[in-house]
């Protein structure tokens with residue numbers, strides 16, 4: 001908030017707090033770049049934020065503004081990361097936080113965070129879209145502030161990632177690849193690039209390429225999906241709140257919003273970890289899956305500089321990460337047993 005204060009809705013009454021959000025690494029690809037055939041490919045590691053996802057960038061602003069306006073309690077609907085982030089900043093600023101999550105469809109690490117930060121967790125028998133509707137209604141009828149990305153302060157904070165990318169690569173890249181769920185983030189990035197261009201921070205604006213999971217691709221189909229399904233729970237959303245923002249980002253930037261299958265997502269998820277040393281959550285891998293898919297069907301990125309937004313940490317979803325792995329069998333504490341286990345003898 002301090003670094004980009006002049007671009008944020010901050011007043012002298014806004015509490016200037018921080019858990020260390022933002023300023024995340026931009027890591028240059030060494031392996032996937034060769035498959036894509038572009039000049040430079042970078043991964044913006046948003047999983048390095050304090051609660052392990054980009055949600056912290058916007059949440060710190062939304063919660064600070066809530067405190068500034070006298071709010072005492074927060075509520076959000078969440079597929080997991082928003083709840084972890086709201087709970088953390090709620091705890092930091094002494095607010096009571098309620099999170100509404102789809103029962104049985106939240107990665108274990110995210111739920112553990114909300115519980116540890118002391119939030120009240122309401123597991124709803126329904127999907128994210130129902131949770132958001134209920135949370136909105138609660139916020140309309142009670143003195144509780146909604147901190148979903150429908151809260152404009154969230155997008156203001158999230159747009160700072162675009163500023164960081166411009167600073168680090170020296171101007172906007174040619175293309176930005178980003179997973180799309182509720183569509184707040186693609187909307188925020190585009191807002192950031194447009195504002196940066198207008199303020200003279202960058203001579204141009206990038207094309208925005210958004211990716212949804214095949215079973216949860218309302219923006220690709222052009223209509224809401226009643227029962228969204230995908231292994232990538234963070235983007236398991238059937239009726240994105242920032243629908244118009246995502247379409248505007250796509251059309252104004254000359255980009256596209258496409259779908260990738262769960263298999264393509266999981267392949268990219270493993271490739272990022274093994275080929276690049278980047279362990280992200282499946283939703284984050286959707287954008288890399290999309291980039292590889294485009295390159296695979298012959299889209300050329302020669303001489304282009306591209307950035308993939310790696311939205312969250314792989315540690316969020318330990319069950320998926322270790323699924324299918326045979327349990328490492330213990331060996332006796334003896335050198336020859338270790339050498340045998342390593343295939344050296």
Ligand SMILES: *Cc1c(COP(=O)(O)O)cnc(C)c1O
Nearest residue numbers: 081181182183184185234311312
């Ligand atoms: C929230 C989230 C997304 C989707 O962002 P939207 O703003 O909802 O489109 C993608 N990946 C991760 C890890 C997330 O937490």
